[in-house]
Amino acid sequence: MNQKTIWITGASSGIGEALVNAYDSLGHKTIISARNQAALEQIKEKANNPKNIYVLPLDLNAPDSFAIKTKEAIEAFGKIDVLINNGGISQRSLAAETSLAVDRKIMEVNFFGTIGLTKELLPHFMKNKSGHFVAISSLVGKFGTPYRSAYAASKHALHGFFDSLRAEHYKDNIYVTIVCPGFIRTHVSINALTGDGTPLNQMDEAQDKGMSPEQCAKEIIKAIEKQKEEVLVGGKEKYAVYLKRFFPGIFSKILRKAKVR
Structure with missing residues (x-):
């Protein structure tokens, strides 16, 4: 493949870190972002080609920083070809027991943080007549x-936004x-x-037995x-999508009885 520049958020661990390592091994340039700058620096130090990695600390809950962060990201290697919006936070609590402040925080990071960064980079893609x-x-x-009401809502919202964006900028x-991951062995x-x-502060049993981040990264890149x-x-677990689509009543009955926390 031709060398590309990929900006990855949530790059300090899990799927994000695995994506950085995979792209590094393929010879691509990456801009790696997360709140934990020390973890990002460690990933860069361990890379095969550290000169191809640019560390750019980023907080998805700080939208006022997006414009200057995007400008810095573009200037790092002169162009960005792919933005992987991987950063986010999950939830493990019943809707009735979750404060509205937590609902808002999850939506702010997972949805507004993602689309805010996307909108800042969109003019760059439009100017270049290419981007992903x-x-x-x-x-x-x-x-x-x-146990995932706000988390599910934030992810549902992403589908609506990005389906619209795809049609508008084809x-x-x-x-x-x-990308819709199921159980991946991350934190x-x-x-x-x-x-x-x-x-x-507890690992889900299903998560612990899930696919490795490295295999997940390979499938995402493909x-x-x-x-x-x-x-x-x-x-x-991914076949639950088809069960929901074709047999919604059966799916609902299974979900009510399932141990999913």
């Missing part, structure tokens, strides 16, 4: 499950890929917010290369 936005959603972006040669459940906003509009990534 990747939104890391979730299987719960296709259906809601217990003429500009701008592509959109929505997403450990860092998930509970009803009062404190982290769960989907990007093929310019797929949407891709499901994970194990057998």
